[in-house]
Amino acid sequence: MTLWQAYHTPQTVHDALALLQQYGDQARIVAGGTDLILDMQQGNQPPLQALVDVTRIAGFDQIRQEDGWIVIGAAVTHAQIERSALVRRHSAALAESCSVVGGPQVRNVATLGGNVAHALPAADGTIGLLALEAQAQVCTLAADGRVECAWQPLLSLFAGPGSNTLAHNQMLAAFRFPVQRPHQASAFDRIMRPQGVALPILGVAAKLTLDAAGERAIEAAIAIGPAGPIPFRAGEAEAALLAAQRCDDAAIEAAVAAAQAQAQLRTSKHRASQEYRHEMVAVLLRRVLRRAAAGAREGG
Numbered sequence: 535m536t537l538w539q540a541y542h543t544p545q546t547v548h549d550a551l552a553l554l555q556q557y558g559d560q561a562r563i564v565a566g567g568t569d570l571i572l573d574m575q576q577g578n579q580p581p582l583q584a585l586v587d588v589t590r591i592a593g594f595d596q597i598r599q600e601d602g603w604i605v606i607g608a609a610v611t612h613a614q615i616e617r618s619a620l621v622r623r624h625s626a627a628l629a630e631s632c633s634v635v636g637g638p639q640v641r642n643v644a645t646l647g648g649n650v651a652h653a654l655p656a657a658d659g660t661i662g663l664l665a666l667e668a669q670a671q672v673c674t675l676a677a678d679g680r681v682e683c684a685w686q687p688l689l690s691l692f693a694g695p696g697s698n699t700l701a702h703n704q705m706l707a708a709f710r711f712p713v714q715r716p717h718q719a720s721a722f723d724r725i726m727r728p729q730g731v732a733l734p735i736l737g738v739a740a741k742l743t744l745d746a747a748g749e750r751a752i753e754a755a756i757a758i759g760p761a762g763p764i765p766f767r768a769g770e771a772e773a774a775l776l777a778a779q780r781c782d783d784a785a786i787e788a789a790v791a792a793a794q795a796q797a798q799l800r801t802s803k804h805r806a807s808q809e810y811r812h813e814m815v816a817v818l819l820r821r822v823l824r825r826a827a828a829g830a831r832e833g834g
């Protein structure tokens with residue numbers, strides 16, 4: 535069966551959004567295709583009249599530093615992120631999360647935009663980005679034909695498992711997060727079955743900022759997935775770290791207990807039981823918090 539009739543490669547955001555408008559619900563955006571094309575081949579997504587490939591749009595494949603932000607185009611691949619010295623220096627959590635997606639073949643084509651837009655609560659790149667308190671640039675084709683782009687919090691993109699909040703006249707253009715400050719560092723870790731499924735049993739990312747003495751956490755961001763219907767920010771665990779006088783083992787254990795209490799963990803048939811995930815929240819969160827704290831003490 536033919537899965538699509540036309541494959542478009544627009545060079546601008548305007549042209550991509552105009553194509554989406556022209557075809558209505560008979561078109562979908564494609565980037566690396568590692569989620570969408572498989573879904574189509576497996577019959578989870580019906581055949582379409584058109585695919586709109588966004589990987590040729592100018593700037594979509596670029597990583598840059600700009601006005602205090604690291605900006606990553608929506609069509610940047612996981613392999614690009616893995617190799618980027620800029621990303622590694624400012625956001626170890628993202629470099630580490632993207633470097634474990636699939637295998638090299640997948641990472642060479644799969645994009646950060648596709649990972650986020652697919653909206654799965656355990657998507658690795660998404661969990662890395664969330665701990666960096668990233669924003670997403672959403673471009674909209676207005677009724678008068680103009681394209682308007684605005685930054686919004688990453689979390690505002692998620693409606694439920696596999697469902698994002700983007701309308702049919704919208705697309706993701708880029709992501710950004712602040713450059714890493716002194717006494718700040720981030721880390722990511724996950725547990726994955728060796729083969730057979732494309733998503734981890736559990737992934738955890740954290741970013742910590744310590745005071746100048748390297749003792750007390752003054753900012754904390756923790757992301758865990760899957761721990762609910764959308765990618766999860768562990769606010770109670772962050773609050774436990776910030777309430778402690780020192781970012782030591784006791785503070786980390788308080789954060790672990792808070793995360794275990796707040797996370798909505800469930801049993802999934804092919805991946806893990808709820809009880810196992812509960813234990814793994816503790817294992818992974820301890821690891822990433824210790825690594826982030828050590829990195830922040832070294833200066834960030």
Ligand SMILES: Cc1cc2nc3c(=O)[nH]c(=O)nc-3n(C[C@H](O)[C@H](O)[C@H](O)COP(=O)(O)OP(=O)(O)OC[C@H]3O[C@@H](n4cnc5c(N)ncnc54)[C@H](O)[C@@H]3O)c2cc1C
Pocket residue numbers: 562563564565566567568569570571572588608609634635636637640643644645646647648649650651652656657658659700704705706707731732733734
């Ligand atoms: C063998 C295998 C292993 C995998 N392993 C992992 C893993 O370990 N961890 C993990 O997180 N994922 C994994 N995945 C899933 C997948 O590779 C990632 O989610 C990837 O980042 C998707 O990116 P893509 O560019 O291929 O997306 P596509 O398949 O091209 O698109 C995915 C969705 O995003 C939409 N989309 C894409 N770009 C945009 C945009 N700019 N604006 C709006 N919507 C957009 C598409 O319309 C589609 O709905 C695996 C997949 C395979 C096949």
